[in-house]
Amino acid sequence: MQVITDSTVRAVLKERPAISHKGDFGRILIIGGSQQYGGAAIMSAAAAVYAGAGLVSVASDLSILTALHTRLPEAMFIDYHQPFMQWRATIHSADVLVVGPGLGLSSFAAQLLNNLLQTVHPKQTVIIDGSALTLIGREHIPLPNANIILTPHQMEWTRLSNLPIDQQTVAANQAALTAYPNAILVLKKHHTAVYQHQQVQKLTIGGPSMATGGSGDTLTGIIAAFCGQFGTNYQTICAAVYTHSAIADELAKTQYVTLPSQIIQALPHYMAKIAHQS
């Protein structure tokens, strides 16, 4: 299997054009969080902001509002409990949507996910993570015609693919992915792999320092920002996945565990190092 290296990141991550404005770097909408899992949406949003997204909004429970504005004043807030029609326009105007981090499995979450996926249009990118993956598997929610990115860990992939973890071979995963023909699959595990149709590449970096709550949420934000800036395609997603693990590995030289907030802080520096060299 082909290995993702920093040359993928170098190919994707270019210096910004001198004449540009924040609208050029993607409107990201994170839909997630709940009273119990509020931090997940905040980490996803923070990763998006620090990875260079132009404009980042979070649609969440009101209980998240203050924590979001405090940690990340750069982001905007939308109350996802307001009638769907009232913020449907916000969904429509986003370039990239992340749905799932910390959303939970309530009937409200299922309904919101349904409404959202019916609203999405073909030019949009939708990153589906965490509880949203479980809901899709459980409630057989069809995926819309859009640029879909699925980011399950192995157990969540079981729920979507019906493949037990020990049967998740490359061939089996590729076969299962045909059920989601417009999706790119980021299968998170030791040596995360990225699948699209018959294409598959894997990481050989990233380590156990990343095995901590919030790693996956952070990855969704990085992918979202990369898609918003560099366009949604297979290479962009491989570059985002590599960036996440490369930063963690660098931090792991001096840290036993590498926390999401630390990886997020390091994003602008890592990205500058790559872009300035390219």
Place this chain on the structure above:
Amino acid sequence: MQVITDSTVRAVLKERPAISHKGDFGRILIIGGSQQYGGAAIMSAAAAVYAGAGLVSVASDLSILTALHTRLPEAMFIDYHQPFMQWRATIHSADVLVVGPGLGLSSFAAQLLNNLLQTVHPKQTVIIDGSALTLIGREHIPLPNANIILTPHQMEWTRLSNLPIDQQTVAANQAALTAYPNAILVLKKHHTAVYQHQQVQKLTIGGPSMATGGSGDTLTGIIAAFCGQFGTNYQTICAAVYTHSAIADELAKTQYVTLPSQIIQALPHYMAKIAHQS
């Protein structure tokens, strides 16, 4: 067109007199923020505090209170939903007002802006930004007799000037500005320009690392603090605009994106470097 250089900043930014107190460095009142855009008012206030303003208050929605006190205990809070007469005195006693960051376009916002502009007196400086610019253009709200600073990006300037972006030449902008005779115009774009009457100077620094949500909010806070400390005039505003971009450019050497919170943190250091050399 004349270029703004660091010699402008050196001319404006002087060592503080040994005998001085916080009242000498300006009372700033930021009027903005809302549930959705709370971070904007916080970033404007934080920029003002870190750029040396003596006393900074934020008039905003109650939902911002905790985030403000948490991020910026140095600032004071006023609930802008209380009856206007109850906090009119606070407006009156400010040296510099910033109106707009994160205020939104609600009818409440329009009414508040109207009340505010009718309350302003000629010695005050009023920096008008973001949604307040849109409201003024849309509702044809007349500008008061005061030291007005307009900080539109190009699309907002279209709303005020009726000039499409591609017709925003220097001459056309100067002509359009005659409709706002007591205003200094900071037209934000690649190579931001500052206009007053027939005077115009432009930046040649600042780059695409600044193309992120909150950049404009941060700039309003810097301008407010500079006016509060060094007096409102054309040179002061050019110095503030230069300072914002000079810090971003310095950070951009090692960061792909330069976030408002990082630029804010760097303000006291940049200003010391300039002042200690002058």
Place this chain on the structure above:
Amino acid sequence: MQVITDSTVRAVLKERPAISHKGDFGRILIIGGSQQYGGAAIMSAAAAVYAGAGLVSVASDLSILTALHTRLPEAMFIDYHQPFMQWRATIHSADVLVVGPGLGLSSFAAQLLNNLLQTVHPKQTVIIDGSALTLIGREHIPLPNANIILTPHQMEWTRLSNLPIDQQTVAANQAALTAYPNAILVLKKHHTAVYQHQQVQKLTIGGPSMATGGSGDTLTGIIAAFCGQFGTNYQTICAAVYTHSAIADELAKTQYVTLPSQIIQALPHYMAKIAHQS
């Protein structure tokens, strides 16, 4: 008495296996906090996250929710005022429970502690600290069949052992501990000692810079994370206690007081230094 040295930490704290996920590093549930003492639960949780725990949840008063998500987005929140049966499953699925930091002495706290201790199963580790120790002493609450860790300071130990501080000799403490046969005792004082059955070891590090509010809360989080990652046993707990004081001593070279938040930040670095050398 045997002295705990860094060789204990080196024996316990091993490099993580390359193939591992957050579930391998312990599910920690902190039960504590209250309106008055909210910070205690947050510091305990933060210490657990930074010491490498896989997943950390805090069951607390709703007034803590926003402060938790803001300081520590990596942690999850549970409202401990909801009917006990609704979150009993969360208790059941935890590997390590911390009960007490900032819980207070209300009748609600006593009832919660009772419910909790009746729910615990033999494979779980329960770290009992602060007000929970006082409640157990005062209300003669029996300890459950589980891996119990008691972390009293000397006055709290008096409440459990009926030994006045000046009679807390090693022999007397060992005798008193027979009343809690399945407990390991961490007796916090100048030269903290760890007791289990006839075994006792003491610290000779740690100093007065640690004499500040929150030190004990921080220690509970470190112990929880170490038990979650390295298994609950006498050596693990000695290693956790040593780690806390070793970090404080290092910081105390340049700080008069070493605050919990600073010790927490230093955890991943100290742990890497030990693990990378072993």
Place this chain on the structure above:
Amino acid sequence: MQVITDSTVRAVLKERPAISHKGDFGRILIIGGSQQYGGAAIMSAAAAVYAGAGLVSVASDLSILTALHTRLPEAMFIDYHQPFMQWRATIHSADVLVVGPGLGLSSFAAQLLNNLLQTVHPKQTVIIDGSALTLIGREHIPLPNANIILTPHQMEWTRLSNLPIDQQTVAANQAALTAYPNAILVLKKHHTAVYQHQQVQKLTIGGPSMATGGSGDTLTGIIAAFCGQFGTNYQTICAAVYTHSAIADELAKTQYVTLPSQIIQALPHYMAKIAHQS
């Protein structure tokens, strides 16, 4: 007039005894803050914690709760709107009280101040600052029999002494202070002076970088922590005042403005440098 130098700090600030616990370093209670001025109480409390106070509580408005727990989990919170008798015991058990930072001038504040001053006992230290000074001057509230420290700036001193600023000579201040026989006066201005009976010493350090909102609040916390650790007396207070300005001057080498939060962060380092050398 005698000048306060670092030899005063060296005489006061000693290494902590090896055997000590947080109870040895003072119980501090900050009474202040309000919706509008919440940050003031938080800065005072943070300064106390970082200057080494053993235990710090804040009695304030509920709107401050979350910001306090977020910024300073080391501190405890008390709702000062609860019936006074319910938290009278907390006041009684404090070693040092700070009253005033951000309290405001409402009738509630006046009543609270009255209740508080009637509750204080002779062994306690009470630092009276900000709005509490104005209330005492305006409502002629008598000072209790306790160790009183007054920390007015010149205008507040006018309200207490009836001396216009230009008549605040040393002799006149000493004469006016006879009306407050058990008080030490910290008169804040360029070259702050500390008065007790016929004794007076002044600072010659400290500069205009400190002229920013929150400087005075920070000073109260440092004084409180020093009194809690080193005993309330003239030398201790001179040492606290010197410490505040010495840190600011050091930071001012590279900062145009030195913010309270930055001075607070630097406290443990400055204090270690002094103590380790003594």
